[in-house]
Amino acid sequence: MKTTLSLHGQNLSLLRFPKLPKETLQAWDAGDEYIIDHFQDAPLEKGKHILILNDQFGALSCWFSKDYQVSMQTDSHVSWQGSLKNLQRNECNQVQLLRSTDPLPEKVDLVLMKIPKNNRFLVWQLSQLRQHISPDVEVIAVNKANLIHTSTLKLFEKYLGETRTSLAKKKHRLVFSRADKTLTATSEPSISWDVPEHDLKLENLPNVYSGESLDLGARFFLEHLPSSDRGLDIIDLGCGNGVLSAKIARLNPNAHITSVDESFMAVESAKRNIARNLGEKKRFTFRANNCLDKFEPQSCDLVLCNPPFHQQNTVTDHIAWQMFTDSKRTLRKDGELWVIGNRHLGYVAKLGRLFGKNNVKVVASNSKFVIVRAKKAVISK
Ligand SMILES: C[S@@+](CC[C@H](N)C(=O)[O-])C[C@H]1O[C@@H](n2cnc3c(N)ncnc32)[C@H](O)[C@@H]1O
Incomplete structure (x- = not known):
């Protein structure tokens, strides 16, 4: 190379x-x-x-x-x-x-x-x-x-x-x-649509992933997210328009949520969608970042992740793998990484290698997707 x-x-x-x-x-x-x-x-x-x-x-x-x-x-x-x-x-x-x-x-x-x-x-x-x-x-x-x-x-x-x-x-x-000033077509700065079954209205800036409709994986994930009254630290890794951040915040009313994406437009959309759907700011942080680079080790209890498998035009699983290893490092003992992916991506086996086979469970699956929960059972790198 x-x-x-x-x-x-x-x-x-x-x-x-x-x-x-x-x-x-x-x-x-x-x-x-x-x-x-x-x-x-x-x-x-x-x-x-x-x-x-x-x-x-x-x-x-x-x-x-x-x-x-x-x-x-x-x-x-x-x-x-x-x-x-x-x-x-x-x-x-x-x-x-x-x-x-x-x-x-x-x-x-x-x-x-x-x-x-x-x-x-x-x-x-x-x-x-x-x-x-x-x-x-x-x-x-x-x-x-x-x-x-x-x-x-x-x-x-x-x-x-x-x-x-x-x-x-x-x-x-x-x-x-060259710019022709007589043309009149303009593009909308953002588009919005509803997810009525979860009472969400989502605004999407132009480069947000799945900005024209809800991602099918996200739709399935929304139905299976965990809830708790504890003051958990939760990360939505690869947050896109923030749909998972909004839902997990409602299910965990005392949690602090950090929404992370590498797209500036995604982070901005997530910020707007939390303000619009939850009307609160105090328990949210928004960060443009590469995976969890520079996040404090052992600083969170739950990571949600619907990983990408493209970088521009290149198909790659190195980002998903980095998201998983970064999550493991960032989780506290007994913290959990919840991942959704297409069945063919083999996330159960991959997470098994990282977290130990016995610490990985399938939460739900359908003909296309599988939701996997991986628990950090021991403190390690
Ligand atoms: C499959 S989408 C999921 C979006 C949203 N969470 C959902 O479920 O609809 C994956 C997201 O990961 C983001 N992403 C890609 N590479 C990343 C990286 N290196 N670090 C953080 N986020 C990244 C993409 O911009 C995209 O928003």
Whole structure:
């Protein structure tokens, strides 16, 4: 696996975040290289302000910070941390890092975009750009050619402006567009829907997981969550819109709930949904974080987790595994991790390896999902 990006006389040492002992994936892709190559043919005057959207681990930010003023906006805490570490590793010039919930910066001369997986987020970013940048600012977006569909280009045409594409190179394609101020289509800043059987109304910012309807796993999990009058410390790990946080808070009226997600929009949605559905703030904490990095060991009694199995376009179970090991470390003795997953993901066996077979029980299952409870029986690492 390569960790040095060497192009046009510039070398960058780039690692993914978090750093895994047996990492097999690179911290940049051929799409990043295509954008960099493009500037050899069509250079931009040095010192101009480039806005980079959705840089995954900071390859573009590092590269362009050498000659340009760079702002990078992301919805991902993991990308933020990865970019920051790579910028430091390469002693790059300062880059302004922005969350997806921050306003776009002023006076941008060029926009570079890694096209996000989620179309609702793409539409939101395109309509933000159209309202924010002037028509003479070029937007250059990139993705794998097989992920740029006619429908993707239609979204660019509808929400940003006239759009054309490049030839494919190393299976990637560039998309060129500019803001057309005569267009009127806008994207809703959030959408809301009800879960009447649990008396919940949920607001979802554009990049929230399952933002258009309740996740089927979450729906099943909601029916089986534990309740207690004790003053437990509970963590909703990978909280998304906070649906599990809201329900567990109602079932455990004296508990303190910490809602954690790596998506800034998820954390903001969870915060709004707790305020809206529970009308209280005191017993809640919201944190954008990578799993439970830097959480105090033995500091909580219950972790709820509906883990992801994708990181951007990459299918992976390393995040679920990190969530499980972090949970074990963060639980007090006799504390419990409750996990929901598709049956085929084999969580019973995985949790058995971590917590000991006898400490893992199936709470409920149906044809698709299984809910597993793992108890921390002994104090260990
Ligand atoms: C399957 S969704 C579950 C969302 C919500 N809890 C539900 O049940 O509908 C998994 C969540 O994990 C979050 N996530 C992904 N990687 C993460 C990480 N490294 N640290 C924390 N959260 C992460 C995703 O943003 C997503 O919101």
